[in-house]
Amino acid sequence: MSIHHDTIVILDFGSQYTQLIARRIRELKVHSVILPASTTLKSIRECSPKGIILSGGPASVTSIGRPRWAKEVLQEEVPILGICYGMQLIAHYMGGRVGEAKHREFGRSELTVLDSSDLFKGLEKTGPFSVWMSHGDRIEKLPQGFKAIARTGNSPIAAMKSANHRHQFYCLQFHPEVAHTSHGKQILNNFVHGICGAKATWTMGSFLHNSINEIQGQIGREKVICALSGGVDSMVAAAMTHRAIGKQLTCVFIDNGVMRKDEAKQLKKVFASQHFHYRMVDASPHFLKALGKTSDPEKKRKIIGRQFIQAFDREAKTIGKVKYLVQGTLYPDVIESISHKGPSATIKTHHNVGGLPAKMKLKLIEPLRELFKDEVRELGKELGLPVDMVQRHPFPGPGLAIxxxxxxxxxxxxxxxxxxxxxxxxxxxxxxxxxxxxxxxxxxxxxxxxxxxxxxxxxxxxxxxxxxxxxxxxxxxxxxxxxxxxxxxxxxxxxxxxxxxxxxxxxxxxxxxxxxx
CATH class of the missing domain: 3.30.300.10 (GMP Synthetase; Chain A, domain 3)
Known part of the structure; x- marks a missing residue:
């Protein structure tokens, strides 16, 4: 979709905040994409980025085991923002010196701005104001051509920029993407809109239009089933897919035996109000038998993931010649389940991501895979779904089993x-x-x-x-x-x-x- 929008590329060095950077940029109505730190320069260029952000990460730039990355990125003639580890990386490769801080900074710190001409432009005051730190190293010596633009009591170089207009570098030791940083959104806005010149065209209306075209192109005339749980994610995925392919879609609700009180009865009324074709299947005996006395949460998630796929395979056979399965997988599910976009740690397996069998008979379609929950709610409104459904609290795929x-x-x-x-x-x-x-x-x-x-x-x-x-x-x-x-x-x-x-x-x-x- 980046071909339709100005894009900011985020290289992930393993920070648990990387996805928040992407989210904050999207709040500015600019498309963002997260790529592994190891992504080749060629692949990065294919995104035609208006700017590049180097994320934070758990490694030290002075350690042998630091993540591998395409350092040629530093020669690109687009603005580059380094955050935390990303700042230290730029300093290290551009000839500065990074060393272990006398006192580590984790949590809130007070920042004073020294230069408010661009990255810190438009702030109410130059400080001190609260920022969120999470680092053990700091910049000991500026690279040639750089200057400090902010400081804290523990970090004399808490932010820096280059004076070379051909290669524009902006670096922050703190995390502007987290809510605890005052003026964080304004700082990112200054980078994305002011410095990079990215246009604000990323909306759920544009996402819907592009997604429908992609779904139609991928599916053609094939039959599709949608895993319908009754939550906002699966309902939005179903409504969007139905708008794209109409009667080719059959939505299937699997009662897995671990739903909330009267869930199936309530959802039947909701489904009946929609225009798509749906089926409700009681597979609770299969799920409860498979769970048995399992107590390990990861095993429970994977058991339920396998049972869901088996149930949908059974339903696909009754419908006849079904090729695709639609799921309402979201971006946080992907980030927390598998480290597919960098060296970030796996938090837990989501049944509809890491819990899926290696070999599946149905091909997956996950139209919401790059969206956050609040974006999905916006998309639901764009699709005209009932407000009560759009505002419904999230409910995990493994249900009450977890x-x-x-x-x-x-x-x-x-x-x-x-x-x-x-x-x-x-x-x-x-x-x-x-x-x-x-x-x-x-x-x-x-x-x-x-x-x-x-x-x-x-x-x-x-x-x-x-x-x-x-x-x-x-x-x-x-x-x-x-x-x-x-x-x-x-x-x-x-x-x-x-x-x-x-x-x-x-x-x-x-x-x-x-x-x-």
Whole structure:
């Protein structure tokens, strides 16, 4: 799609923030693409980038094991922005000196701007203001032709730029892409629009138009099935594919036995309101039997991934000569599942990415693979989907199997379904559902002592999780009122047989993930 839009190429050196850089650029309505640090110069040029960003990363430029990359990029006549490790890399290869900092900087730091002519143009003040640091090395000596344009107490060269107009280098020791950095969006805007001159043409309307053309070109006249879970991702993928190929599409909802309370009944009404053809299949016996007493979360995810594919293979046979399977895979799923775009660490396997079998009978189509959750919601509005569906909280493909911590059984699923239903009902009735990005209950693999009716109990524990976020890559725990949490806890303990304790999760992402497994 970069041929239709000005593009910023991001070379990934392993930072967990790389995807946030891409997201922030897209918020500026400019197309961005992440490529592995090892990408060849030829492949980078094929993207016709208006600018290049070198991401952060866990390595040190002074270490032997640093990532391999096409250092010829530094000779390109487009603006280059180095962030954290990317800044140190530029300094190292352009003749500067990088050394270990006397004091590492992790977290907030106070930045003072020394030059506000371009990268820091338009800021309310020159500082000091808060920025987010994450580094152990620092620039000890500037490369020839460079000058410092910002500093912190620990880093005299917290930002720098080159004076050579043929090769424009801009470097930041801090991370402008994270929400904790004041003026981060303005700094990126100055680079993307001001320095690179990229045009703001990347919208979900343009994405939809281009995607429909691509889907039509890929599928031709073949039959397609879509894995329909009822969540916003699969619904948007289905609606977009249906707009592209119409009656060639059959949507299939697989009841895997680990859905929420009354999920299938509610979704049947939603599906009936849409124009695409759909089928609902109860495959819960297959899933629950395959899960057995498995307690390892990675194994559970992969088991469910295999079972989904087997179920869709069975359905494809009944439909006849189906060649493609559409899934609502998102960019965060890909980033967290496999290090396919650089040396970043695998966080967890998503059932619809890393959990798929090596050999599949159906060819995958993932039209949302490069989008973040908020972009998908925008796309859903563009497609005219109901607001309630577009704003629905994310629900993991493995369902309640990864919210029942430990082994999965019908009895434990029943407890969790009731507790989760109470939590969501109260969030909606009290007006907190739309104010949280995701909320759910988990069943912990422990029991605790309690007292009910003057008798000792030894029963299950429910954990409640609610977070605020923009794209799911980072999240803060939702500070719900104490009296609200008290009411939810009281209802769960009184109404759900087998539970005598409720706890609330107050961890953020990172260091935690949103889901518990």
């Amino acid at each position: 919210r029942v911590l430990g082994s999965v059984s019908p009895e434990r699923l029943a407890i969790l379904r009731e507790a989760d239903s109470i939590f969501i009902d109260e969030l909606k009735s009290q007006g907190f559902y739309r104010k949280t990005w995701q909320a759910f209950a988990v069943l912990l693999p422990i029991r605790t002592v309690g007292v009910m009716g003057d008798q000792r109990t030894y029963e299950h524990v429910i954990g409640l999780r609610a977070v605020t976020s923009v794209d799911g890559m980072t999240a803060d725990w939702a500070q719900l009122p104490h009296d609200f949490l008290g009411k939810v806890s009281n209802r769960i303990i009184n109404e759900v047989k087998g539970v005598n304790r409720v706890v609330y999760d107050i961890s953020s992402k990172p260091p935690s993930t949103i889901e518990w497994e």
